[in-house]
Amino acid sequence: MAEQWNLTGTYFETCNCEAACPCVFLSPPSTGECTVLVAWHIDQGRSDNVTLDGLNVALAVHSPGHMMEVPWKAALYLDNQASEAQQTALKQIFAGQAGGHFARVGAHIGEVLGVQSAGMTYEAEGKKRRLRIADIAEAEIQALSGQGDEDITVTNHPLCIAPGYPAVVAKSTRMTYRDHGLEWEMSEKNGFYSPFHYEGP
Numbered sequence: 001m002a003e004q005w006n007l008t009g010t011y012f013e014t015c016n017c018e019a020a021c022p023c024v025f026l027s028p029p030s031t032g033e034c035t036v037l038v039a040w041h042i043d044q045g046r047s048d049n050v051t052l053d054g055l056n057v058a059l060a061v062h063s064p065g066h067m068m069e070v071p072w073k074a075a076l077y078l079d080n081q082a083s084e085a086q087q088t089a090l091k092q093i094f095a096g097q098a099g100g101h102f103a104r105v106g107a108h109i110g111e112v113l114g115v116q117s118a119g120m121t122y123e124a125e126g127k128k129r130r131l132r133i134a135d136i137a138e139a140e141i142q143a144l145s146g147q148g149d150e151d152i153t154v155t156n157h158p159l160c161i162a163p164g165y166p167a168v169v170a171k172s173t174r175m176t177y178r179d180h181g182l183e184w185e186m187s188e189k190n191g192f193y194s195p196f197h198y199e200g201p
Contacts, residue, residue: 005047047089071110100200141191
């Protein structure tokens with residue numbers, strides 16, 4: 001019988017599309033391809049008897065076309081603060097092997113570039129969110145202001161990584177990534193953040 005698991009925390013995303021990213025509405029990416037860095041900060045989590053509180057996970061994805069029509073290349077990064085048991089649980093969940101939401105995400109991945117442990121930090125300050133992965137990636141996004149200085153949100157969009165929660169629309173102040181022969185550097189492009197809750201199998 002598959003182990004029960006659940007995760008709650010904050011989701012982070014930035015990509016090369018213009019804000020707000022057309023991919024979430026199942027339209028082609030702004031430049032014909034999508035390079036996206038996503039991350040999850042786990043506030044509370046458990047896989048069977050393994051606690052996952054306070055850990056981070058990130059995924060770098062390259063989609064060479066419409067994200068619903070072409071297979072993605074992806075690299076998975078696991079927080080190096082995790083114990084061996086926690087690393088195993090995180091890998092099983094985020095690689096889709098433990099069922100639930102990530103099994104559906106994994107169905108879009110055509111090539112796994114790598115799975116590795118890395119030093120990771122995630123920070124939230126007001127309308128800003130920051131992510132750093134060792135010497136591999138660094139990203140900062142800031143929420144866009146709508147009427148009355150309120151957040152602009154997108155709710156119930158079809159390509160949803162955090163189902164059930166509105167995504168706050170943001171722009172990157174910086175995003176760099178260098179690994180697996182891929183090099184991305186951009187700013188003033190799309191970003192999202194939101195709460196998340198996942199469970200499985």
